Amino acid sequence: MNFLLLYLLFLKASMSSFSGLAALPIIREDLVVKRHLLTDRDLNTAVVIGRTTPGPKGLYIISVGQYAGGFAGATAAWLAIVTPSLLVIPLLEFAGRRADHPKVKQVLRAVVLASAGISLSATLPLAADALRGWLSYAIAVAALIILLVTEVDTLWVIFGAGLLAVVAHSLGAPGSM
Amino acid sequence: MTPSLGRLAVVMLRIGNFTFGGGAAAVAALQREMVSRLHWLNESQFSLSYALSRVTPGTNQLAFCTAAGWLLRRWRGALIAVLAASIPSCLITWAVTVGFDVVNRYSMMRIAISGAMAASVGILLASFWLIVGPHITRKSWIRSSVIVAATIGLSLFAEVTPVLVLGVAAVAGFFWNEPT
Numbered sequence: 100m101n102f103l104l105l106y107l108l109f110l111k112a113s114m115s116s117f118s119g120l121a122a123l124p125i126i127r128e129d130l131v132v133k134r135h136l137l138t139d140r141d142l143n144t145a146v147v148i149g150r151t152t153p154g155p156k157g158l159y160i161i162s163v164g165q166y167a168g169g170f171a172g173a174t175a176a177w178l179a180i181v182t183p184s185l186l187v188i189p190l191l192e193f194a195g196r197r198a199d200h201p202k203v204k205q206v207l208r209a210v211v212l213a214s215a216g217i218s219l220s221a222t223l224p225l226a227a228d229a230l231r232g233w234l235s236y237a238i239a240v241a242a243l244i245i246l247l248v249t250e251v252d253t254l255w256v257i258f259g260a261g262l263l264a265v266v267a268h269s270l271g272a273p274g275s276m
Numbered sequence: 277m278t279p280s281l282g283r284l285a286v287v288m289l290r291i292g293n294f295t296f297g298g299g300a301a302a303v304a305a306l307q308r309e310m311v312s313r314l315h316w317l318n319e320s321q322f323s324l325s326y327a328l329s330r331v332t333p334g335t336n337q338l339a340f341c342t343a344a345g346w347l348l349r350r351w352r353g354a355l356i357a358v359l360a361a362s363i364p365s366c367l368i369t370w371a372v373t374v375g376f377d378v379v380n381r382y383s384m385m386r387i388a389i390s391g392a393m394a395a396s397v398g399i400l401l402a403s404f405w406l407i408v409g410p411h412i413t414r415k416s417w418i419r420s421s422v423i424v425a426a427t428i429g430l431s432l433f434a435e436v437t438p439v440l441v442l443g444v445a446a447v448a449g450f451f452w453n454e455p456t
Contacts, residue, residue: 125394146356148372150358151389154292154365156297157335163372176336176367183334184358190328191343198324208411209449210327210421210442215407216427217330218300222400225298225393235394240371247406250313251287253305253399254290257392264391265384274316 100136100168102175109160109179109276136167155180234267279316284353285360287314288341292361293368295399296392299337302361302402303329310344312406315453319410321347326407331442337361423448 108129113121123146132137136275137145145166149159183228197203230236238260245251281289291309295302303326310316317325323342332339338358345357411420423445430436430444 115333130360135430144376145373148376151337151386152365152369152372153294153296153392154362154369155302155335155337157299158365158369160398161369164375165370173366173370173373176361180366181338181358183332184338186334187328187332187339188345188346188354189327189345190325190332194328195324198320201454205452205454206446206449207323207327207444208420209452209455210330210425211308211323212408212411212420213406213427213442213445214326215404216424217431217441218304218400219404220395220428221298221300221423222404223432225400226397229390229393230396235390236390237395239401241396244398246308246399246402253308254294254455256399257294257296257395260391260395261358261388262391263392264387266298268387 100134100172102171105164105168105172106175106179109176110162110182113157113160113179114183122157122160124177126160130167131164137163141166234264234272238263278314278348279314281349281352284345284348288345288357288360288418289364291342292337293365296389296396298396299335299340300403301396302337302338304406306344307403307406317344318450330334331439334355337433403441419452419454 109126112129112158114127115122127139129137131142138147142163145159147163148162152158153207160176160180161173161258164172168175183205194203197222198207224227226239230239242256242260245256246253286310286392287306292302292306295305307322307326311322325340325347326375329336329339329343334354338361339355341361342354345353345355347353351355408420408424427441428444428450431438436444
């Protein structure tokens with residue numbers, strides 16, 4: 100399929116969504132229903148891959164690109180997720196110049212608090228999926244405490260958690276992952 | 277403190293590409309790194325970048341990285357940040373897609389990812405407190421708590437879209453003056 104067309108289809112999906120999987124219905128409509136470039140099974144697999152790889156949840160679009168058009172399709176998808184992020188620059192310039200105005204400050208603070216609330220809401224389904232068995236709860240609590248009271252690099256916490264899960268499983272610890 | 281483009285790229289590459297649990301967890305880790313540990317951004321710069329990245333279409337994490345890069349090193353910083361934060365994880369996703377059936381056979385890999393996902397829950401909770409905590413002061417705790425609680429209620433129980441929730445919060449923030 101034409102690289103530019105694929106890029107524009109992904110860009111349309113990316114530009115019309117503001118979080119993780121929000122673009123999924125548009126991608127399905129354009130690539131599965133209308134153009135038959137991939138199947139529903141491919142789309143589901145892409146979502147699973149997006150959840151098991153590091154980085155933003157929206158990266159499932161790279162898998163979709165691979166299924167729809169090989170490496171060129173994946174490249175078109177990457178360009179389509181990078182492009183909208185540049186829109187934050189004019190927003191930053193506009194709001195940044197007014198950032199000292201009390202009204203702008205209190206609106207920004209409200210948006211920051213609301214964003215934190217939205218993130219916490221999104222944590223609940225993730226927690227339901229990720230916390231199974233005592234070890235996963237112990238890892239989550241340990242990560243929380245380490246991050247709040249120490250300056251240990253987050254990356255080490257993540258690697259340590261993965262390693263601990265593997266060691267516990269290898270030792271056959273009851274309730275491990 | 278202004279970092280070199282190389283150091284900026286390294287932080288974006290490390291945190292932006294190897295944090296499980298989605299963009300919120302990565303932004304939480306970036307906040308800890310860039311605000312608390314390295315002092316590259318102050319709290320208000322972080323708040324500005326964070327708030328605006330949430331209302332930018334597309335992937336919030338990449339918009340946040342672009343905003344942070346722009347604040348630190350303007351155009352070159354923005355480009356380096358968004359490229360460093362996206363290329364490796366996109367390549368990993370692409371490689372996993374190509375070899376999905378092979379990777380899926382390694383149970384140890386799945387177990388390690390499960391451990392990392394559990395840690396992400398802790399990362400997200402820590403992030404929530406690191407962001408909300410500074411706004412819970414003696415004067416402003418009622419306003420802050422109501423906004424957070426209403427947001428959670430609208431998102432979880434009324435299933436209102438994030439953009440609409442942010443819009444409502446912005447309007448509330450405009451009209452509900454902070455106590456002086």
